[in-house]
Amino acid sequence: MDSELLRTLNVDNFEMRFADVANVELSQLHALSISVGWPHRAADWQHLLDIGKGFVALDEIGRVGASAMWFPHGPSFATFGMLITSPRLQARGAAKWLMQRIMADCGHDCIRLNSTREARRLYFSLGFKPKRTVYQCQGTAVTPAAPPPLEEGTVLRRLDPSDLDTLIALDAPAFGIDRRAHLLRLFGSSVCYGLYNGDVLRAYSMRRRFGKGFVVGPVIARNDEDAIRVTHPHVTAHIDGFLRLDTHFEAGPFASFIQQSGLAVFDTVTTMVKQEGASYGTGEDGDAVVYGMVSQSLG
Known part of the structure; x- marks a missing residue:
């Protein structure tokens, strides 16, 4: 699957590319979550970076436009999270592009995630099934x-x-x-x-x-x-x-x-x-x- 994934994604008149989330400045990741109203502090991001893996979408001048991470729990189970797309990229394919990338990186299908209402259709399209509501x-x-x-x-x-x-x-x-x-x-x-x-x-x-x-x-x-x-x-x-x-x-x-x-x-x-x-x-x-x-x- 990895070999079939596009390394870049054209969005309107600019191009996005993959980058390993571990190689991105913490301040950029924090700014991304702030842009969509998520409460994560820089320290919360650091905790996730310490235990997880993932990718971001960068534009041509290096700005972070989207993120997605996965967290291994042993060799054959993972949780997914931190799927964030900046307002200018929402509904433009970046989220699905990143999800396909981390699914390929994860390498197995024993995966659990928690979906916002906005992302549920995307996860359905990728084969995820709803189980329970989180309050x-x-x-x-x-x-x-x-x-x-x-x-x-x-x-x-x-x-x-x-x-x-x-x-x-x-x-x-x-x-x-x-x-x-x-x-x-x-x-x-x-x-x-x-x-x-x-x-x-x-x-x-x-x-x-x-x-x-x-x-x-x-x-x-x-x-x-x-x-x-x-x-x-x-x-x-x-x-x-x-x-x-x-x-x-x-x-x-x-x-x-x-x-x-x-x-x-x-x-x-x-x-x-x-x-x-x-x-x-x-x-x-x-x-x-x-x-x-x-x-x-x-x-």
Whole structure:
């Protein structure tokens, strides 16, 4: 497929060319996301560059007009994200051109992404199928309702590096694959809580700086009550501050807790997959599920 891809794309009276996203100035990438109203800081871009791959479209004088990235989670699974086209290039073929390029670079079809309404038709045309709605919840955090009381023998505490192997084992069936490298990177820049019953980790959560304030995610748990328990300290830590959490849960105790904590639904996107093997875990075998995503690019 790679050999068949056009190296340049003619748009109106100028020509766009591919460039590796790793070779582009961070300030240019930041300016691109600002141009479409995305909240990413330069530091958020840097995090994605550290763990992902991708391409940009450059015009004849080196301006970045569009971007697309992919993030490997092991050798045969990836999430796609950061598909951005500047206003002057929208609906002119640059997004599809870049998507075809990163699909060729990825080299397999076990792919998951989260699509805006505007991009959904493009992803349909490339063979992606819709699975679930993502509710982007954000706002100024208010004092949350008390979490469910801890059951006898359980403890909620800050996690440290000695918990990582247990955390990764809980996370893998929920996310759909072992994403060790990404969790290690996130752990180093996040505040993390875990709910233990003896030596068994029942739920965990992370919080880090992102965009306008802080984002809570991932949140991994087997039920709403445990998800609330591990999310509650993050809300409490940021009362009167901007907080965000992206979730597939529209209703139920966890969704109610999030919205009553000041994080109203701001927008929705759609989780889409190239093949069924890229879907999230369902929790049908008693495994944990994803209550809060890392981000829309990373899942």
